[in-house]
Amino acid sequence: MSADVVADTEDTGAGEVLAADEIKAMRERIDEIDQAIIDLWLERARLSQQVGRTRMASGGTRxxxxxxxxxxxxxxxxxxxxxxxxxxxxxxxxxxxx
Structure with a gap:
C-alpha cells in the first residue's frame, strides 16, 4: 500500500480508499454546513440583541x-x-x- 493510500485511510478511519474518498466528500459538506450554522448563529445573535435594545428603548421589558x-x-x-x-x-x- 502506498503512503498516500495509508494516509487517506488513516485520516478517515476507513479501510478502503473508495470509502476514504467518500468520507472526505461528506466531511467537506459537513464543514460547509458547520460554517452556515456559525454564520446563522452570529446573525441571529445580532438580530436578537437589536430586538432587545429596541424593546427596552421603547420602554418595554428586557x-x-x-x-x-x-x-x-x-x-x-x-x-x-x-x-x-x-x-x-x-x-x-x-x-x-x-
Whole structure:
C-alpha cells in the first residue's frame, strides 16, 4: 500500500480508499454546513440583541418569557430533549446570561 493510500485511510478511519474518498466528500459538506450554522448563529445573535435594545428603548421589558418558551418548544419538538439545550445556548448568545 502506498503512503498516500495509508494516509487517506488513516485520516478517515476507513479501510478502503473508495470509502476514504467518500468520507472526505461528506466531511467537506459537513464543514460547509458547520460554517452556515456559525454564520446563522452570529446573525441571529445580532438580530436578537437589536430586538432587545429596541424593546427596552421603547420602554418595554428586557425579556418576553412567552417568546422564549415558544422558542424552547420549537427546538424541543424538532430535536427532542437536546433541543432545550440548543435553545438555551442560542438564547444566551442573543441576550446574554440571565
Amino acid at each position: 425579556l418576553v418569557l412567552s417568546r422564549e418558551q415558544a422558542i424552547f418548544e420549537r427546538f424541543r419538538s424538532a430535536l427532542g430533549a437536546d433541543g432545550i439545550q440548543v435553545a438555551q445556548m442560542i438564547l444566551r448568545a442573543g441576550r446574554g446570561p440571565l
